[in-house]
Amino acid sequence: MRLDSITIKDIAKALNLSYSTVSRALKDSYKISEETRRIVQEYADIHQYRPNLIAQSLKNKHSRSIGVVLCNIPNVFFAEVISGIESVAYNNDYLVIITQSQESYEREMKNVQNLTWRSVDGLLVSLSTESEDLSHFSKLHEQGLPIVFFDRVTDQLATHRVVADNRGGAYECTRHLIDSGYRKIAHITSSPHISITRERREGYEQALQEAGLAINETYIKYCMHGGMLPEEIGKAMDELLLLPDPPDALLCASDRLTMGCYSILRKKGLKIPDQMAIAGFSNFNSPELFCPSLTTIRQPAYEIGKTATELLLELIESKRPPTEFTKKIFPTELFIRDSTRKAGS
Amino acid sequence: MRLDSITIKDIAKALNLSYSTVSRALKDSYKISEETRRIVQEYADIHQYRPNLIAQSLKNKHSRSIGVVLCNIPNVFFAEVISGIESVAYNNDYLVIITQSQESYEREMKNVQNLTWRSVDGLLVSLSTESEDLSHFSKLHEQGLPIVFFDRVTDQLATHRVVADNRGGAYECTRHLIDSGYRKIAHITSSPHISITRERREGYEQALQEAGLAINETYIKYCMHGGMLPEEIGKAMDELLLLPDPPDALLCASDRLTMGCYSILRKKGLKIPDQMAIAGFSNFNSPELFCPSLTTIRQPAYEIGKTATELLLELIESKRPPTEFTKKIFPTELFIRDSTRKAGS
DNA sequence: TTTATTTGGGCAAACGTTGGCACAAGTCGT
């Protein structure tokens, strides 16, 4: 259902001008007399002329819309990212189309396909945990579709990437745990396919190594669906707890994981942080209300969304494909709270 | 940048048919021989023909997209609603365009305008706290644009509404507080302009009245921006606490308010629930981790989004404007936790 | 056999914009 709005043709007829003159007067391009321009503008204003964006898209081959592919909207981190995306898009008159992969490769592919049929001008992507084969993206990218990756990125495609300093965040937090006296630090993380998993593990391992602590593979647990399935977190925790020499601290690699693990510890009645310390990546904004308050590594999610979108719009609007691709890395913030403070320290 | 994809014309030329025949064969309408249909379909499949949705929109006067107007994406409740919206839209091949009003009337108007220029087929709306004048919606609605309201609804427009049982939820929770022995129950709520504020207050007042308790106006605090501005919550709390006879329990009317108030109570070092009990509407999914665990009223946000979208699509796809408009009311769930359990009870 | 009806398919206009090209009138230099 279209809302009856006046068109260029209407203006042309009313003013006894040709379509093209009106069109040109309206977007003050080309050589149009000041007089004509004024008359047209005035008429357009009075009659509330609005260009039909669909028609423009058809003609111009671009739709002023961008597609977003991410795993799950209610995830705090992504919700904040979206908010950042939306704000930049809004200011630039772009429209944002959001799709959720729910950590499924299948769905991610379908969404991307759908988005391209819709002729989005560019894509903002955070990979699903299942995605190993990235050909659905590289094909499009080769055809010239601008893509910017954020959070869960890849180096298989030559394009911009926007991430938090995952390695640094994990490193800093692990160091903090070590400094607090913990020696048996486990790492509960997501699928090894995605970039954040690798980077966070590297930070974790680096801190251990620098402290002269051995890396214990049995202390590293992968949740292949990033914690979407509650049972995978439970399983990982059980395995850890049943170890002959169980860990005394937990570094969790994502929002869902952090919440899930914390919740399990509490349910099992373990004393935090004495029996088990816990810290993790999380953008939840009241972790101080937990009991004990929760040590978190916070990512500048809004900033990430904002920057990724700015980069994408730049890509879209630049005439020629850029030769250089940046990887923006935003620092994380460690908030030390009671869940990692030993009673005595 | 359009991805070179084959068009109907290409197929027509290759198969030596006319555009119209191909078009009709593809959407098996009209009378086309089985033979032709098969040939066209096959060719289309092999060459991965995808209809150009922009062109279709221009021709058909609809875009298979819906606009969403709500206040703030990172708000848990709305994030879940969006997730529900997205799932229905996805299954019906509709595209979802999300805008945030940030509780600003100004922005809400601009967003709606923008959305209609984009020729969305329908609107899903949750009003901002500032919106009193609804003419930007009613104008469009009169012109035939399908609109479904959810959460913060209005009866100024004759259309579908989807909400939680706000009155019931508030009533049940207030009763619970009364039953737990609290007698001085304050209500911290949002702007009186929006429907949820009124409904929740009604539930609160009804419970008080049934219990023979007086309604104390000084116990009802309105945060005009729904708690978006941290200082408004602080001010409301201060005023309550400084009352000669301060309340002993708090019923908070929204996610942000509940979190904000809880946080302030903790910061001020008040004993929950002995000095002050607190309960509120919240969709945060780990309130049991708070200290003390937080009593919440949960709304079926995902369901609300899902249902609103189903209703909207029905409206969009039905030929004639319906004569009846439904108001779907979903029950809320009260989760009683320690923040409202007196030590002795 | 003629006429009416069905079946299958083509033509071309339309949706609202845009932009290359053409062209008339005015301006300038010589």
Added chain:
DNA sequence: ACGACTTGTGCCAACGTTTGCCCAAATAAA
């Protein structure tokens, strides 16, 4: 006074689909 520009505007095709209308052939009815 005559060509060479410049300026302002109009014409028309194109973007990819859809669809009303028309028409040819085949079939059925008379």
